Amino acid sequence: MTPPPPPRSRLFARPGRGRAGGHLIGTYGLPALTALLFLIFSVTLPRTFPTLDNISSILTNQSIPAVLALGATVPIVTGNFDLSIGYGLGLAHVMVMQLIVHEGWPWPLACLAVIAGGTAVGVFNGVITEFGQIDSFIATLGTGSMLYAVTGWVTGGGRIVPGPDGLPDAFTDLYDSTFLGLPVPAFYVLALAVALWLLLERLPLGRYLYVIGSNRRAADLVGIPTRRYSVCAFAVSGLVVGLAGVLLAAQQQLGNPSVGLDYLLPAFAGALLGSTAIKPGRANALGTVVAVAVLAIGLSGIGQLGAQFWVTPLFNGGTLLVVVGLAGYSARRRLRTGITADRRRGSRAAPP
Template sequence: MSPPSSRRSLPGQRPGHGHFLGTYGLLALTVLLFLLFSVALPDTFPTRENVSSILSNQSIPAVLALGATITVASGKFDLSIGYGLGLAHVLVLYLIVEEGWPWPLACLVVVLGGTLAGAVNGVIVEFARIDSFIATLGTGSMMYAVTGWITDGGRIVPGPQGLPADFTGIYDAVFLGLPVPAFYVLGLVIVLWVVLERLPFGRYLYVIGSNPRAAEIIGIPTHRYCVYAFAASSTVVGFAGVLLAAQQQIGNPSVGLDYLLPAFVGALLGATAIKPGRANALGTLVAVAVLAVGLAGIGQLGAQFWATPLFNGATLLLAVGLAGYSARRRLRADAAVP
């Protein structure tokens, strides 16, 4: 991923149409898809109930994609996030149902555990010098083993009394007429936007992701900041696991892997919008919106079950291709400036 460009428009020069298309094209596509499905499905799609359903159902993929955005910004990929999500949601339910822990304490321990797991990933990648794909695939497999050990290969099912209402309410509640998880996503987007766009931490990550060698030369402690990136990403994954537990209310050891591909689709496709050429929180939010509207629309049109992985896979290929094209285009444009 490329760092923020230092290129500036000359006096009197206006950004070209390609600039606006690259920046806002994905947002325009979201609006276009919503309008098309609204015309095709006027009785079900453009309704408040459908919008609320989309916001609720896509909140966990959105949170996970935002977590993936942090490591993508540093030029790394954390393939353990799907396994981590599965472990986190199972562990929350295990502590509440099997061990009788108060649910706030269980949630806090799981989120902090996610931070620790991410830091371990970062140490392995940065200090053991193992490629992030290989390292996080290995640690992810170990997380999956721990998940199986906790559940003994089965499911964690609450007793007749069910789960605490306050715990399930962190997902089921409604605020200002909208599902509460939508506000979690919005809050996380704001936090990441500030951190990545306005604070030195984010700028350092972009430089590291663009050119780690140059980052070391100018004095950025690349190893430390990459460990921070992995830790921050896994903290978000732990929070997503808490939400998934409150949504599912049953511990399923294999459910986390279903979220891995959509998370990376959102993070990589988001790198082609708002700030083309680099991972950014607003772009990820727009990308998730495209996926959410598209999947909801084809689902209501009666698409078969295999349409969802087909849509996600095709969109991932498109995202990677567009991200690469956007980065090359930015490099060519910067090289052309005297």
């Protein structure tokens, strides 16, 4: 005899449907928020916000924070934080100007030297964190303070200003030129995001980094050289900081010893907020790009609405507090979901 069908209310209460909805919200909620914010500001400011000039301005102004946020994402994957990125950015762009303006180096050689120096700083951060057994917060904060001291020593506390002939056009074009009608820096961000996505999601190195970040002891037990790969994560962060310093020098066209610190909070806000999207509960490159887009649209919109100058740091600081909470919640939710799934698989595999 065929049993009667369940009541209609139970047909729509299938197991996992609520979890699937929550997963979709966690994965695509931030991109949806990006589109919603753009729509709201476009309706509120129809003459200035949804224009090609404004979009180009957003892409140009937020390219360096986006690059720096992508650099901060890699150590976060391993459970570490690189607080030296703001100080490193300041030193990198000052060194580019110093080598070109005062030392007379060809600009390509100066850029390569600064990127290599940024990588070396990242390796140093990784070594003192992993082999010196110093917490990454303390280690990179101390390193950052040292980098700031070096910046002051190089500049003497003043700015590095080019001579009457200015900087080479090819160098300034690294930031000021366009491609396909869009600012070239936007394509740098896209290329870097794709490269980090491939590194973290498609290559064994990225998988090892995620394992280290989720359970370092388990990574040690399965034979993953956790210290070596953590140093590699810091090295990638340092390389990206060097690249961001080159772009900042091409943008500013002078050496300002204090400018790098302004990028620290936006970078971490983007990296941490990105861990709540696309791959909720873990830092990822695509989520970071989406997070930076949300922050950029929000800042541009409130700026055009006439916000005062102090709103920007207030927005960045408040956003950082919120996203740290969201990132922690996403990580705990991901852990609970994984534990529940493991228990269900174990119950199904248990003999009757």
